[in-house]
Each structure stands twice: as structure tokens, then as C-alpha cells.
Amino acid sequence: MTPIAVLAPPESPPVRIALAGGPRLLAGPRVDGPGETLAGHRQRLGRRPIGGDWLLDVIERSGLRGRGGAWFPTHRKWRGVSRLALERGPSVVVVNASEGEPLSAKDRLIAEKRPHLLIDGALIAAESVGADDVVIYLSRSSRRATHALRHALAERRGEERGAPRMRIVHTQHRYVAGESSAVVRRLNGGQSKPAFSPPHPSERGVLGRPTLVQNAETIAHVAMIARYGDTWFRERGTDAAAGSGLVTVTGNVARPGVYEVDLGSSLVSAVAAAGGVVSRPSGVLIGGYFGTWLSSDRGLEAALCPEDVSLGCGVIGVLGSDACGVGEASRIVNYLARESAGQCGPCVHGLRAVAETMARLTKGEADRSDVSRLLRWCDQIVGRGACHHPDGAVNNLRTALTTFADDVERHTCGHACAGLGARPLPAPPRSPFGWR
Amino acid sequence: MTSSGPRPRVNPIRCDGARYCAEIVPELIGLDEWGYPIVSPLPIDDPRLLRLAERAVGECPRVALQLSRLRDREG
Numbered sequence A: 001m002t003p004i005a006v007l008a009p010p011e012s013p014p015v016r017i018a019l020a021g022g023p024r025l026l027a028g029p030r031v032d033g034p035g036e037t038l039a040g041h042r043q044r045l046g047r048r049p050i051g052g053d054w055l056l057d058v059i060e061r062s063g064l065r066g067r068g069g070a071w072f073p074t075h076r077k078w079r080g081v082s083r084l085a086l087e088r089g090p091s092v093v094v095v096n097a098s099e100g101e102p103l104s105a106k107d108r109l110i111a112e113k114r115p116h117l118l119i120d121g122a123l124i125a126a127e128s129v130g131a132d133d134v135v136i137y138l139s140r141s142s143r144r145a146t147h148a149l150r151h152a153l154a155e156r157r158g159e160e161r162g163a164p165r166m167r168i169v170h171t172q173h174r175y176v177a178g179e180s181s182a183v184v185r186r187l188n189g190g191q192s193k194p195a196f197s198p199p200h201p202s203e204r205g206v207l208g209r210p211t212l213v214q215n216a217e218t219i220a221h222v223a224m225i226a227r228y229g230d231t232w233f234r235e236r237g238t239d240a241a242a243g244s245g246l247v248t249v250t251g252n253v254a255r256p257g258v259y260e261v262d263l264g265s266s267l268v269s270a271v272a273a274a275g276g277v278v279s280r281p282s283g284v285l286i287g288g289y290f291g292t293w294l295s296s297d298r299g300l301e302a303a304l305c306p307e308d309v310s311l312g313c314g315v316i317g318v319l320g321s322d323a324c325g326v327g328e329a330s331r332i333v334n335y336l337a338r339e340s341a342g343q344c345g346p347c348v349h350g351l352r353a354v355a356e357t358m359a360r361l362t363k364g365e366a367d368r369s370d371v372s373r374l375l376r377w378c379d380q381i382v383g384r385g386a387c388h389h390p391d392g393a394v395n396n397l398r399t400a401l402t403t404f405a406d407d408v409e410r411h412t413c414g415h416a417c418a419g420l421g422a423r424p425l426p427a428p429p430r431s432p433f434g435w436r
Numbered sequence B: 001m002t003s004s005g006p007r008p009r010v011n012p013i014r015c016d017g018a019r020y021c022a023e024i025v026p027e028l029i030g031l032d033e034w035g036y037p038i039v040s041p042l043p044i045d046d047p048r049l050l051r052l053a054e055r056a057v058g059e060c061p062r063v064a065l066q067l068s069r070l071r072d073r074e075g
Helices: A038-045 A053-062 A074-088 A106-113 A115-129 A143-155 A180-187 A216-228 A230-234 A267-273 A296-301 A325-338 A345-362 A368-381 A389-403 A405-412 B020-024 B047-059
Strands: A091-096 A131-139 A165-171 A211-215 A244-251 A257-262 A281-286 A292-294 A315-320 B007-010 B029-031 B037-039 B065-068
Touching: A038 A115, A053 A074, A053 A115, A053 A216, A053 A230, A074 A091, A074 A115, A074 A211, A091 A115, A091 A180, A091 A216, A106 A115, A106 A143, A106 A216, A106 A244, A115 A131, A115 A143, A115 A165, A115 A211, A115 A216, A131 A143, A131 A180, A143 A165, A165 A180, A180 A211, A211 A216, A216 A230, A244 A267, A257 A267, A267 A296, A267 A315, A281 A296, A281 A325, A292 A296, A292 A389, A325 A345, A325 A389, A325 A405, A345 A368, A345 A389, A345 A405, A368 A389, A368 A405, A389 A405, B007 B037, B007 B047, B020 B029, B020 B047, B047 B065
Parallel strands: A091 A131, A091 A211, A131 A165, A244 A315
Antiparallel strands: A244 A257, A281 A292, A281 A315, B007 B065, B029 B037
16 A cells, blocks of 8 residues: 555644654664664674763753653652652662553564663663662563563673672553552562552562562663663653654555654654555544544644653554544443453442443443443543553543543444544454463 | 642542442532442532541442542653
8 A cells, every 4th residue: 555645734834854863762774673682782882881970960961751641740750759769778670561551562663673682771770769670671572672682691690790680570561560569569579560659669669679670671771871862862842741752653554564763753754654544534543542532633733742642652543534433432441341450349330331332322322421421431430540550541541531522422423433444553462361 | 829738639540439438428428329339529619528437438338449648740
């Protein structure tokens, strides 16, 4: 299929280039080739600097925020762990590449193709927050990432003298397994299910020690900031979101995949990097399964920074014109209901009820009173789980009901779903068994 | 605008919907249609309600209800 030109809405601002000065994290060898070797990595970027207190200030000035989805200021998390490590002994650093979000592929891409950037960042983080134990946390199904990291660790054997020990720990691939308290429970020998907080993992984490759980992309940015500094990092991006970022563009585009963009560049430019839309889009999902549905006009106009839209984990899902957004939202909430850890009543019962009603709606078997009940349930569920799983699910659903209000109306008049179109978003995976 | 009363909070992992709390202080705790508590997040300043809330905490068979003066941490 040949991509047609990107459909920029009329009167849209001029399309800015997604990446003004070339890639940063994805610079180097092609990402569709094998992972970068230690020799190649060192030749390209040189040896890594040694982390320490100095880096906390640099990271603060850089404005780096966590790219796992919450966009929490990285330096605040680091300072907390670093202070507690001084008081109570060595901390633990966890590089979170488990990537439970089915539409996202960026963290695995970093682990597979830039393993040494990840390891550099992890060691630098450990030195900066006083950790003597570094864990790389991966989904068991990410075999290529595991293989690349094992190989990269072997390449460095005997090299990093005095550096903290590093190990890989796997989890079952579950949506909530990467939530920081779930990560800690898994590393303490339990199930990858969220815990009630406080205490937060940064206060009492792995073996009760202060623990820094940081997303893989964020750690890779740290490896670059430690080398080139905060001014360099801020040359890209906006005030609230500095630097470049990885986005996964999927659905109704010519070349779905992971792309690096300058934060603040337009969504249209990210879609253009993925080869443009294949047919006129009817909606855009930003931020993945916990994300926000936007109409195609509003969506393509959006700037990729928190000032404009919540980017979450950086997924951009473009829906084709022949697809029904209500149908996509129904698939997603059904998957998220099944992926509930089953611990909190409002999440277990609320999401199940919501998913069942959405399934009836797509079949044309629900009426307007069902829709208002859906909205009431959404209001009730928010904020009542131990983690934000129910909140994220409800956010996706609520924005779908608003954005695709016409489709909702049609369904309540007894029309069944038109279907998911020629290029739907990738189907949610089957929920695996087990939680370890 | 400084209110110093404690706030009721449910540990949703422990809670299994025994509903005692909503019977003891319906002013502060409602129920959703599956029987799980919906708690008012405001600080409790009325001494009568505070006494009842403390009783509800004591009666919860799962020790899921707490009165907390701590503010949630972010991150």
C-alpha cells in the first residue's frame, strides 16, 4: 500500500520536522540491524563518565522526566533515594524495561539495539544514588532484549571494576507488572502485583532498601546527559518536556515502529516519520491503553509535549477512517479488565462491568441509560485502586466516549459495530497465566 | 484554610466489602454497587464524626480502613 500524503488539517501550523538535529538515543548503527557492540558504542560515545552527586544537579537542570508514562521529575526521585542511601546504607537501582503496554516497543528497542547505553546509564544511576545492586527488569517474553543484554553484560565482564553488580530479572508479561511497587514485590520474591503505598519503593523497596525504579528510556537519556550535559539536552524539547523522546507509532500508518522525536514537535511530524497515514484517520490514541483519544483534527494538530497532551508512554495509535473507535476502546477496556491484578474490588468489579457494557454497546445492544451508567461507573472507579490501573483504563474509555460520541449514538440506536477497519490498532494480547 | 483533622483512607487491597464502615458513618462513607466503600477524602473536623470514624476503623474486620494525617507522596 502506498502512503498518501499526511493529512494536515486546514489552517494547521506548518509541520515542524520531528527531529531537527538528528537522533540522539537512536544515533549510531541502524536499529533494524543487530544490537550495538561494546567496541562500536565506545568508539561512538567514548567511555562513560562516573556518576555521583554532581550528576543530581545536572539532571535537575536538564529537566529530564520519567518516560515510563508518569513524567515525574527524575532528579526528585534520585535525590530521595540518594538521601536515604546515605542514612540507611546502599540502595538498589532497577532499570524497568518490562514494558507492559501492548502498543509500546521503545524500551525493548533500547534494550535490544542500544544495550550498552542502557548499561552505562544504569551504572551511572547506581553511582549517583549510592546503589550496590542493579537489576534490569524485563518481561519473560522479551527474548531478544534478554539475549542482547546478556551478550552486552558478557562483553563487559571483568571491565567495570568496583562497579555495582548487575543482574537480569524476568517477570510474566502483565500490564501492571512494571508499576514500581509491583516491580519491588517481584524482586522480593512475590508476584508482580502492585502494593498499597506508602511506603513508596524509594523509601522501602527491594529487601527494604531505598530503591530507584526507572524506566529504560529515561536511563538511556541519563547516559547521554552525563556525557554531554544539561544545556545540550535542553537544546531540544520544550520547557516542561526537555530533550528528545521515543514514540511508538502504530495503526493506520505506512511504517509502524519506534521513532525518536524532539518533544514539542507536532504529532503530524511523528506520523510523517512513520511514512504518513494510509487512509484518512478517524481518531488518534495518544499514550497507549491508559491514554487519551483525540479526534483526528485535534490529534494531528497536537504538539508532543505535556503542555498540550499527556504523552504517557509515548504511543501514537492512528485509527483508520473505516474503523470504529468505540470498538477499539471496547477491546482495550476488555483487555485491561482481564489484566487487573484482582486485588481491589473497585478495579475487579468496576472494570468488568464497564467492559461488559462496552461489549454490548458495540453489538448495538445497549441504550442511552447504559451509556450514562458507564459514565457514572467511570467517575466511581477513579482513584480507588491501590495503583492507577483502574484510573488509566477509565481515562481511555471516557475520552473514547467523548471523541467518538457520534459512533456511541449510532450504537445506542441498535447499530452493531462497523468493524475495526483495514488497519486497526494491533489486537491486545491474550492475558498470560501467572504473575511471576 | 488549614484543617488539621485526619482523613479516612481505605487500603483497597485489604478491603473485601464488609460494609460495616458505611453503616457506622454513612455521612463519610458511601458504597458503590458492588459494596465497596467510597470514602470522602476531606479531613474530618467534626468531633462527633471523628468519633464514629474511629469506631468504623476499629470495627473493620480486614483492618482496611485507616485515619491518616499523612499526605500522599507523589512519584
